[in-house]
Amino acid sequence: MNVIKRQAFLSTIFSYGGVVVGFISQFFLFPTFFDKEEIGLLNVLLSYMYILVQISSLGFNAAGSRFFVNFRDAKHGHRGFLFLGLMVCLSGFLLCSIGVIVLKDWIIASNDKSRLFADNFYFLLPITLATVLFNMFDNYAKNLYDTITGTFLGQFVQRFLILLSLLLVVFNILDFSQYIWFWVLAVSFYVLPMIWKATKLEGFSLKPDFSVMTPHFTRQFTTYSFLTILTGFSSMIILYIDKIMLSKLSSLGDTGVYSTAAFFGSVMGMSLIALNKASTPIIVDSFASNDLDKIKTIYKKSCTTSLIVGCWIFLGIYLNIDNLFEFLPPDFESGKWVIIILSIGKLFDLATGLNGTILALSPYYRYDTYIMVSLIGLTILLNQILIPIYGINGAAIALAVATIYYNGIRYALLWWKLDMQPFTIDIPKVLLIMVLSGLAVSLIPVTGGTKFKTVIDIAYRSTAITALYGVIIYWSKVSPELNTAMRSLWQNITSFGKK
Template sequence: MNVIKKQAFISTIFSYAGVLVGFISWFFVFPNFFKKEEIGLLQVLLSYMYVMVQLSSLGFNAAGSRFFVRFRDAQKGHNGFLFLGLAVGITGFLFCSIGVYFLKDWMIARKGENNLLADNFYFLLPITFATLLFNLFDNYAKNLYETVTGTFLSQFLQRFLLLASSFLVVFHVLDFAQYIWVWVLAFSFYVIPMIWKASKLDGFSLKPDFSLLTLQFIKQFATYSILTILTGFSSMIILYIDKIMLAEISTLEETGIYSTAAFFGSVMGMSLLALNKASAPIIVDSFAANDLKNIDTIYRKSCTTSLIVGCWIFLGIYLNIDNLFAFLPAGYEEGKWVIIILSLGKLFDLATGLNGTILTLSPYYKYDTYIMISLIGLTVFLNWLLIPMYGINGAAFALALSTIYYNAVRYAFVWWKLGMQPFTIDIPKVLLIMIAAGFVISLLPTWEGNKIRTVIDIVYRSAGVTLLYGVIIYWSKVSPELNGAMTNLWKAIVKLGKK
């Protein structure tokens, strides 16, 4: 548990530092210096990329995490784990690339307000390959209990490089047609330090070793891989099909507005993402040792902790939403309800914690595959139904409803099959504290007028809600882990002040 707390805490710091950088990029720089359709193009390429990465990996990362206890042996180079991962990943990438070549016309069909996507479509391939390699080596490091580096590189460094590269457009050094080459390089660079870090871990080896690959083990590994391909593909569908279908049914311009607003939903999920990465190897080992009590403890604490952080971020977003849109060009205000809808859906996701990770790594992982297959149909149907009716708000409703669906079903299966139910009285306490703190801060007078007054309003409103919400959370003792972290942080500040 101490390993999880330490790495999750450090990872969360890097994640939210990356959020700040991403916020500056996607909410200030890109909307003010790039066209809406250019933002839409970048987001559609990323959406296709994440789906393609999932298919290219052929389920190896998920299966590798589950069975890494069999591979783990530093003296033997972890029994050829990385060689096998590279072989599977490169094979999958080649097949997917061939598929993309033949499906290109279908994938860019009806985006016809201009040829922007068609002209830049093949930039999809290098960013896919770089992300595929990064995920493999990050997953390898994670299985050796080193989760911080991958989080730093993917959540902070990559976003910082993207922000830095965008200033080439801001200062008119490059036009967009030239910039996208730099964007690909900035996006892909993080794989280099990830490989270097992985090479420094005990037991690193790229040599082949087939000693573990008995027919029985290959069958187990392949079966799990195939099932997790479907599960992972479904996860990518729910996260990215909204942008793909919005660009297809509507326009890249609308997709740009939606993607800018949707950034806030992703911000709220950062704490749970950090917990997932830190907890997964511990959960694997706990299942191997049949230590269900430890998993149940992690499950309950993850729900409370991630919800506390998510509620704090939601308050910051909701109470400042009008101020934030004051810094955006005309037209982006259409995304206001997208932010609210997606944020509420994300709160439900946070409240149910690590249900997906636990179910996927449990002996009942097949159920998660069935859930996620049903999710594909539901998500596509909801987007198909709601986007024509409500535009970008319809895409937001589809994503929020899909999020609620798969978390509710996963929660039910974990309770049914493993007897783990994470909800305690602390969950409604956190929600009541959020509502009360939000109500009090909403009564504060608004500083209206120029941009400087707007910034002041954001700062004092955010500081007020952080102080009020934080004090009540600390006083209520709903999370001993967060209380301990807050106490240690305060001691560090006091100690620094005395110096």
Template sequence: MSVIKKQSILNSIYSYLGAGIGIITQGFIIPNYFTPEENGLLALLLSYMFIFCQIASLGFNNAGTKYFSFFRNYQTNHRGYLNLGFKTQLLGYIGGVCVLWLLKDYIIQTNSNGNELFAENFNFIFVMASATMIFNLFDNYLKGLYNTSAGTLYSQFFQRLFLLIAVSIYALKLVDFHQFIYLWIVAISLPTLFIIIKALSVSGLNFLPSKDFPTSHIRPRFIKFASFSIFTGLSSMIVLQLDKIMVYKYLGLGNTGIYNTCLLFASLLGMAYVGIHKASSAIVIDAMEKEEYNKVESIYKKSSINLYIFGLFIMLIVWVNIDQLFGFIKPEYSIGKTALIIIGFSKLFDLLTGINSLILANSKYYKIDSVLIISFVFVLYLLNQWLIPIYKLNGAAVASLLAIIYYNTLRSLLVWHYFKIQPLGQEQLIATIISGLVVYIGFMLPTLESPAISIIYKSFITGFLFLGLIYFFQVSKDINTLFIQILTKMTDIINGKS
């Protein structure tokens, strides 16, 4: 557990620092200095890039995570893992380029006007995808060597720092939008160079093939798992990508940009999940293989309550200040207020169910998980097709909420059915009641004339009250322990002991 805690702390620190930069970039500079159409273009290019990378990787990273114990061997340079990964993903990349190019005209089509900007910049998807696929390969390689924080540092902090620099240059009118796109591509790609250098320092780089894998007993299982996990791996991002794509299809680039700004809130709520997922993946997988379900259940329960408390805290801070927060960006973005809150509820439900995806996807029942994910995408698509034309941005948000409830409920039930473990208890109910009470109090607080001061004082009161009640009712042992450690450290500093 000490490995999980250490890596989780590092992942969380890097994620929070990156989130702060992301808020400045996505929450302030882009909505104020870019048009909604330009904002929408950036979001759409990233959406297709993420989906492209997941499919083109051919499930190698997911299978590599599950079976890395076979490759992990410092004497043999990890049995040709990097060589196998490059060959597999190069094949997937070439196939993905061909398919995406054939579908180009269909992808660019929209029921709204103004797809010219997307058409002009469509090919940048391939450039970003190549850099991102290489990054993901090396990130997975380092995770297998129990270094889960390096990838978070480069992708969550440094990449967002480079993006902040790029958008600031555009906001200062030092470049036009066409020139900015190239800066944006460079900012996205630079972390790939950093993680290659890190991998070199940790274990050296050997791209020679190995004779072990082709003749090993693990090969057929590896290939089968990789094939199914092409769909499984889509689960972590599909709700954030498919709805943006369908908003574009029905409502155009401008509304895609507005919806993308609302999704910034979801990314904030998901920060802690990414950290815990990455830090616990290797240990959970090892425990699953050894059928140590008590260990898995312990991590499962802790992930649920701690992630849920984190999500509730962010949710209530944003909700009680939503009018003031939207006052800092262009007025046309205000149509996204309700969508943002609905998105928040969908992410809360996701956090509540903890690491159910990690458990089921890395068990012998991964085929069922793959089928479930296919049904999830199908349900999400139908809900978006039905609700977006009627309720526009709110329809996309409701579609995401309903699809996530469907998906995570079934997934949690399957985990319970097969392993007799589940994460929920009275702690989640108590946390929900506390948050509801605090939100009500927050709405009763008067709004001050200065938006900034109003946000600060409302956030302080509601945040302090929420965390104080969480501590008083001992909702989470980990959080209470953390509070005590912080208070002890502060007391020592005041008394001059450290």
């Protein structure tokens, strides 16, 4: 548990450091120096990329995590794990690349009718390859209990490089057609330090070794990989089909507005992502040793902790939303409701904690595949119906409904199959504290009129939220782990002040 606490804490720090950097880029620089269509293009490229990455990996990363206990042997190079991973993932990428080239005209015709997407279509391939390799080596490191490096590179370094590349546009060194080359480099570079770090971990080897791959184990591994291809593909569809369908049913401009607003929903989920990465190898080992009590403990704590952090961020976003949009061009105003709708869905996601990870790593992983595959049809149908009626708000509603649907079913399945029910009285306590804190801070008069006064208003409103919400959370003792972390942080601050 101490491993989870330490790695989740450090990963969360790096994640939210990346959030600050990403916020500057996504919310200030992109909307100020790029057209909505150009922002939409970059996000559509990323949406296609994440879907292609999931297909290219051919389920290896998920299966590799699930069965790494069979490979783990540092003295023998972890039994050819990396060689097998490279062979599978590069083969998958090659097949995907052929498919992308063959289907290019159909994909382009299905999107915004401007030439922007067509002219930059092939940038999909290098960013997909880089991300496939990054995910594979990050997964290898995670299986060896190093979840920090991948988080630091993926959540902070990548966003920092994007910010640096944006400065070339800010200072009129590049126009958009030149900038996108630097953007591709910034998005892709993180794979190099990830590979370097992997080489430093005990047991690194690229030598082939198929001693583990007996006929029986190969069938197990292949079956799990195939099922998780479907699961992972469904997950990517849920997360990114909204942007793709917006570009098709509406425009790249609306996609740009939607993507800018959707950034806030992703911010809320950072703590759960960090917790997920830190917990996965522990959960795998616990299932292997049939230590279900440890998994139940992790499950309960993940729900409470992630919801506390998510509610704090939601308050900061909701109570500052008008202030934040003061810094955006007027045509981004329509994104306000997108933020609120997606945030509500994300709160439900946070409240159900690591349900997806536990189910996927359990003996009942097939159920997760069925759930996620069913979501493809539901998500596409919802977007197809709601986007023409409500535009970007329709896409947000579709994603929020899908999020509540699959988390609700996962929650019920874990309760039914494994007798794991993580909800305690602490969950409604956290929600009540959020509501009461929000109502109290909303009574503070708004200071506006100039950009400087708006910044001041954001600063003292955010400080009030943090102080009031943090104090109530601490004294309510809903999360002993967070209380310990808060005391440790306070001790470090006070001891630093005495030096």
